[in-house]
Amino acid sequence: MKLRDLLSGEAVRRMDGDTEVEISGLSYDSRETRPGDLFFSLARDARKNRANLTEAINRGAHAVVVDGWEGGALRPAVTVVEAQRPRVLMGRVAARFYRSPSERVEVVGVTGTSGKTTTTYLLRSISEAAGIPAGIIGTLGIFLGREKIYSGLTTPESVDFESALAGMEREGIRRAFAEISSIGLAEGRVDALSFRACLFTNLGRDHLDYHETIERYFAAKLRLFSELLARSRHPEPVAVVRGDAPWGPRVLEATRTRKITFGLDSSFDAYPVRFTAGTDGIRATLRVLGRTLEIESPLIGEINLLNILGASALSVALGIEGDVVAEAVRRCPGAAGRLEAVPARAGVSVLVDYAHKPDALEAVLGTLRRLKRGRLICVFGCGGDRDRGKRPLMGEIAARLSDLPILTSDNPRTEDPLTIIAEVERGLKTAGLRRLASAEAIGSPGYLVEPDRRAAIALALGLAAPGDVIIIAGKGHEDYQLVGDRVLRFDDREVVREIAAGLAA
Numbered sequence: 234m235k236l237r238d239l240l241s242g243e244a245v246r247r248m249d250g251d252t253e254v255e256i257s258g259l260s261y262d263s264r265e266t267r268p269g270d271l272f273f274s275l276a277r278d279a280r281k282n283r284a285n286l287t288e289a290i291n292r293g294a295h296a297v298v299v300d301g302w303e304g305g306a307l308r309p310a311v312t313v314v315e316a317q318r319p320r321v322l323m324g325r326v327a328a329r330f331y332r333s334p335s336e337r338v339e340v341v342g343v344t345g346t347s348g349k350t351t352t353t354y355l356l357r358s359i360s361e362a363a364g365i366p367a368g369i370i371g372t373l374g375i376f377l378g379r380e381k382i383y384s385g386l387t388t389p390e391s392v393d394f395e396s397a398l399a400g401m402e403r404e405g406i407r408r409a410f411a412e413i414s415s416i417g418l419a420e421g422r423v424d425a426l427s428f429r430a431c432l433f434t435n436l437g438r439d440h441l442d443y444h445e446t447i448e449r450y451f452a453a454k455l456r457l458f459s460e461l462l463a464r465s466r467h468p469e470p471v472a473v474v475r476g477d478a479p480w481g482p483r484v485l486e487a488t489r490t491r492k493i494t495f496g497l498d499s500s501f502d503a504y505p506v507r508f509t510a511g512t513d514g515i516r517a518t519l520r521v522l523g524r525t526l527e528i529e530s531p532l533i534g535e536i537n538l539l540n541i542l543g544a545s546a547l548s549v550a551l552g553i554e555g556d557v558v559a560e561a562v563r564r565c566p567g568a569a570g571r572l573e574a575v576p577a578r579a580g581v582s583v584l585v586d587y588a589h590k591p592d593a594l595e596a597v598l599g600t601l602r603r604l605k606r607g608r609l610i611c612v613f614g615c616g617g618d619r620d621r622g623k624r625p626l627m628g629e630i631a632a633r634l635s636d637l638p639i640l641t642s643d644n645p646r647t648e649d650p651l652t653i654i655a656e657v658e659r660g661l662k663t664a665g666l667r668r669l670a671s672a673e674a675i676g677s678p679g680y681l682v683e684p685d686r687r688a689a690i691a692l693a694l695g696l697a698a699p700g701d702v703i704i705i706a707g708k709g710h711e712d713y714q715l716v717g718d719r720v721l722r723f724d725d726r727e728v729v730r731e732i733a734a735g736l737a738a
Contacts, residue, residue, distance in 0.1 A: 234255070234256055234329075234330060235253055235254070235256070236251075236252050236253070236254050236255075236256050236271065236295070236296050236314075237252040238329075239326050239329055239330060240252070240314065240326070243316075243322060243325060243326070244316075244317075245315060245322070246315040246316060246317065247314075247315050248312065248313070248314050249313045249315075250296070250310065250311060250312030250313055251312050252312065254295045254296055254312055255269065255295065256269060256270070256295055256296065256330075257269030257270065257295075258270045258271070259271050259273070259323070259326065259327055260272050260289065260294070260392070261273045261275050261390055261392060263284075263285040263286070263288035263289040263292070264288065266288070266289040266292040266294050267293060268292070268293030268294075268295075269293065269294075269295050270292075270293070270294045270295065271295065271296045271297070271298065271326070272285075272286070272289035272290075272294040272296070272297045272298070273297075273298045273320070273322070273323045273392075274286055274289075274297060274298065274299045274300070274319060275319055275323075279301075282299070282300075286299070290311055294311060295311060295312065296311055296312035296313070296314060297311055297312070297313055297314065298314045298315075298316055298319045298322060298323070299313065299314070299316075299319065300317065300318070300319055301315070320420055320421055320422070321421040321424060323390070323391050323392060324391035324395075324421055324422060324423070324424050324425040325424075325425045327391045327392045327394070327395040327425065328391075328395055328425035328426070330395070331395040331396060331398070331399040332399070333427070334395060334398035334399045334401070334402045335395075335398055335425075335426045335427045336427050336466055336467075337402055338368075338398050338402050338406060338407060338408065338409050339407060339408045339409070339429035339430075339467065340398070340409050340411055340426055340427065340428050340429055341356060341408060341409070341410050341411065341428070341430045341431070341432070341547065342423070342426075342428050342430075342432070342457055342461075342462075343356075343371075343410065343411065343412055343413065343431070343432045343434065344412070344413040344414070344415075344418075344432070344434070344454050345432075345433055345434025345435045345436060345454070345478075346434070346435055346436050346437040346438075346439050346590065346592050346593065347434060347435055347536070347588075347590075347593040347596060348434035348435065348536065348540050348543070349371065349372070349387075349412040350371055350372050350373060350571060350587070351532070351537060351540045351567050351568050351571045352432065352434060352543055353369050353371050353410040353411070353412060353568075354369070354565060354567060354568045355541060355544035355561075355562060355565050355567075356410045356544045356547065356548065357369055357410055358561040358562070358564060359544060359545075359548045359557065359558050359561040359562070360410075360548070360553070361561070362557050362558075362560055362561035363548075363554070363557050365407050365408055366378065366404075366406045366407055366408075367406060367407070367409065367410060368397070368401045368406045368408070368409045368410070369409070369410050369411075370388075370389065370397060370409055370410070370411040370412065371387055371410075371411060371412035372387045372587075372710075373568060373569060373710055375389065375393070375397045377397075377400055377404050377406060378404065378406065382397065382400065383397065386414075386417070387412050387414045387417070388411070388412060388413055388414040388416070388417025388418075388422055388423060389417075389422070390422055391421075391422050391424075391425065394411075394422065394423065394426070395425075397409075411423075413431075413457055414440075415439070415440055415443075415444065415450055415453040416440060416443055418453045418454065418456050418457060418461075419443075419444070419453040423457075423461065424461065426461065427464075427465050427466040427467055428457075428461055428462050428470060429465070429467045429470060429471070429551075430462075430470060430471040430472070430473065430547055430550070430551065431458055431461075431462045431470075431471075431472055431473070432472075432473040432474075432543050432544075432547055433454070433457075433458065433472070433473070433474045433475060433480075433481065433484045434475055434478070434539070434540070434543060435475055435478040435479075435480075435481075435592065436450070436451055436454060436478065436479065436480040436592075437590060437591060437593070438450075438590060438591050438592060438620070438623055438626070439590045439592075439623075440620065441620040441622060441623070442618075442619050442620040442621075451483070454480075454484075455483070455484060458484055458487055458488045458490075459488065459489075462488070462490055463488075463489050465490070469490075469491055470490045470491070471490065471491045471492075471493060471547065471551070472484075472485075472488045472490050472493070473493045473495065473543060473546050473547045473550065474492065474493070474494055474495075475494070475495055475496055475539065475543060476494035476495065476500070476501045477496035477497060477498065477501070478496075481494075481496075491550075493522070493546050493547070493550050494546075495539070495542040495543050495545075495546045496542070497535075497538075497539070499520070502521070502522055502546060503519065503520065503521040503522065503542050503543075503546035503549075504519070504520055504542070505517045505518065505519055505520075505538060505542070506519065506520055506525075508528075508538055510533070510534050510535055510537075510538055510600075510604070511533075511604055512533060512574075512582050512702070514529065514530055514531045514532060514533065515529070515530040515532055515533070515534075515537060515538055515541065516528065516530075517538060517541075519541075519542065519545060521542075521545045521546055521549050521555065521558075522546065522549045522550065524549060524555040526545060526555045526556075526558060526559045527559055528541060528545075528559055528562055528563075529559075529562075529563050530562050530563060531566055531567070532565075532567050532572070533572045533574075533584070533600070533604070534572065534597075534600030534601065534603075534604065535599075536572075536596045536597065536600050537567070537572065541562055544562075545558050568710070569709070569710040570585055570586065570587050570708070570709025570710030570711070570725075570726075571586060571587060571709060571710075572584050572585075572586050572597065572600075573585045573586070573709075573726065575725075575726050575729045576730075576733070577694060577703075577729050577730070577732075577733035578694065578736065578737075579699065580698075580699030580700060580701075581694075581697045581698070581699060581700075581701050581702075581703065582701070582702045583694070583702075583703045583729055584601070584702065584703070584704050585704075585705045585708075585709060585725045585729070586704060586705070586706050586709055587706075587708065587709025587710065587711075588613075588706040588707065588709075589615070589616060589643065589706070589707045589708070589709075590627075591626040591627050591630055594613065594627055594630050594631065594706055595630045595634065597704060597706065598611060598630065598631070598634035598635055598704065599634055601702050601704055602634055602635075604702070605700070605701070605702045606700040607698055607699070607700030607701040607702070608697075608698070608700075608701045608702075609634070609635045609636050609701070609702050609704065610635065610636065610637045610639065610693050610696065610697060610701060610702070610703045611631050611634075611635035611637070611638050611639065611703075611704050611706060612641055612686075612689050612690055612704070612705045612706065613627065613638065613639075613640065613641070613643075613704075613705075613706040613707050614640060614641045614642050614643035614650075614653065614654070614657065614686070614707055615627060615656070615707070616644045616645070616646065616653075616707070616715075617643075617645040617646035617648030617650075617653055617715075618646040618647055618648060619646075621656060624653065624656040624657045624659075624660070625656060625657065625659040625660030625663065626660060627657060627660060628640070628657040628658060628659060628660025628661040628662075628663075628664070629660035629661070629663060629664045630660075631660075631680075632660065632661045632664030632665070632666045633664055635704075637674060637680070637681070637696070638661060638666070638680040638681070639680070639682075639683060639692060639693055640654055640657055640661065640680060640681070640682045640683075640689075641682075641683050641684060641685070641686045641688075641689035641690075642654070642684050642685070642714075643686075643707045643708065643714075644708070644711075644714055644715040645716055645717075646715050646717070647717060647718075650684050650716075651684060654684060658682070661680050666678065666679050666680050667679045667680075668680060668681075669681055671696075674692075674696050675696065686714065686728075687723075687728050687732075690705060690725065690728050690729060690732060691732045693705070694729070694732050694733060694736060695736070705725045705729070708723075708725050709725075711723075711724070711725075712727075
């Protein structure tokens, strides 16, 4: 397409150069720019910005979009477009370049602090059982059917998002279930999409290193319902909201489209009439928009019952029959690293979960506390270079809800792991626990500290007795550990299997 056609009607500060130039691709990473691209410079640092522009141009970009431009010729000569918010413009241009695939592929956005990934996997299972080919865009990657084509941001940059939807359309995929993050919303990555439906799971503390306050965090999430869903080009867009979540009523109040609620009591459109939830799965009778669904699922706990309710409510609202929903839920194993059981020792349940924020850890531990027969052992830590305020909160939660917290390292990134551990420890101590030596861990209330994550997992497995439940929280599906500038191979599930094999030998 010609540059002038891509930018037609868009507000830009100025353009310097040939607007008739042909654009054959879009890019925002200078390392991946190809000849003929329109390159969007998103760096905030002026020196990095200039370096990225130089690399993109040397790789053959025909035009570049920048926020501020101090003037001066670029060599080789390219067209320079100056825009106030290049990332937002990139979204609109990407939609135009890929011919707005979200108008033909039904995009269902799932947002909330926890539950997004599992809910999208349930929705895909239900959609495919109904004969509607579906894709997933989220934390675990972008999947066209079962083919993974991308790993990166939970909510990709708009170029990757629109490109993925265009690929889904070519493959005959008719629905895309996408995790929509607060940062993705705040940065405008999904502003140009047309949503068929959106689902709100819950809201707790997360990303405050970015948003600064919980109100700003919520305001970013709310945009999905108050703004983006409201201007959908699909007929009768649907909002599905957990009504008994603390922030749910405010989402419902701000939503002007069709609204459906779910929760644990009969005042909602979807609710459980009765249910049991154990370590062997969930059995429930649900009422969903006037229909009765008999549910069996391998997923664990009340938190997954809520995920099932939300996915069922949305699916029935989009016209899928209740018996199809029930069968698809039965077949869905859930998402990797979300209360994922890992066989280890006879009589000991070992679960790996992504819970890396206070509300998620509280929900997981609260669920498992109701299911355990013996002790609940929690191996956890906090990531570096992220919201420091959540660290003592997570320590307090682990102290209150587990029988033996084992504090370890997560992804320390550029921080000292021992500094992170000390900040989490404050919450454990505030809750009244004392630090134990490993020899005291049987029979004495308190917590253990083992900075080496592999050693901490080994410690938990060695201390567990039949009937105990071990939850290893924080990394879930991740198969790496970020230490300084290094990416080290580390998968909690693999480590459990290796240690368990050694114990059995």
